Amino acid sequence: MTADITAQDLHEAGAVLAAESARFASFGWMRGTSGNLSVVLSREPLLLAVTASGHDKGELTPADVVLVDGQGAAVQGGKPSAEAELHARVAALTGAGAVVHVHTVASVTMGHRQPGGIAFRDVEMLKGVGQPAHDVEVVLPVIANSQDMKELGDRLEEARNPLMPAVVVAGHGLYVWGADPRQARHYTEVVEWLLELELARR
Numbered sequence: 001m002t003a004d005i006t007a008q009d010l011h012e013a014g015a016v017l018a019a020e021s022a023r024f025a026s027f028g029w030m031r032g033t034s035g036n037l038s039v040v041l042s043r044e045p046l047l048l049a050v051t052a053s054g055h056d057k058g059e060l061t062p063a064d065v066v067l068v069d070g071q072g073a074a075v076q077g078g079k080p081s082a083e084a085e086l087h088a089r090v091a092a093l094t095g096a097g098a099v100v101h102v103h104t105v106a107s108v109t110m111g112h113r114q115p116g117g118i119a120f121r122d123v124e125m126l127k128g129v130g131q132p133a134h135d136v137e138v139v140l141p142v143i144a145n146s147q148d149m150k151e152l153g154d155r156l157e158e159a160r161n162p163l164m165p166a167v168v169v170a171g172h173g174l175y176v177w178g179a180d181p182r183q184a185r186h187y188t189e190v191v192e193w194l195l196e197l198e199l200a201r202r
């Protein structure tokens with residue numbers, strides 16, 4: 001059932017997620033207990049380590065992690081966030097190995113201003129998400145928020161742009177994914193930078 005995921009594996013994943021969370025919290029992107037991070041530990045069956053719900057994301061320990069299945073239900077550990085279901089959906093849909101969810105001011109503001117999607121072009125920083133800096137317009141999709149993770153997942157699946165490893169959830173925040181926690185972090189920082197740029201331009 002747990003695909004040979006040991007307590008040690010989960011602890012090591014928890015240590016990685018705690019370090020990533022502390023970094024994002026230091027940027028002010030995980031205020032209060034908001035946001036959550038995950039890393040895929042098994043693809044078949046899909047199992048992810050997700051940060052535990054209700055903790056200060058600047059103070060996580062390696063034990064503050066939950067193992068969840070492809071539906072976001074806890075397999076081992078404490079209580080996962082309801083958003084764990086969306087992490088699992090993103091990992092299954094995109095093949096990503098890590099998912100970042102943060103509540104940033106720039107993502108909420110830009111999602112409000114451009115509910116149809118936020119277009120970027122002619123910005124060197126687009127290279128940071130694997131796109132050419134020039135002559136290509138890359139749209140960051142914006143989807144409506146929902147408390148129903150199935151509905152939110154359906155919206156994300158429909159709106160997803162293969163050129164952009166991220167989606168803005170209106171009035172809520174940002175989901176970003178990458179091959180591993182390090183790439184997911186780089187993509188998160190780049191996407192947030194692009195959003196802050198658009199914010200500064202207006």
Ligand SMILES: [Zn+2]
Pocket residue numbers: 035083101103172173
């Ligand atoms: Zn959230």
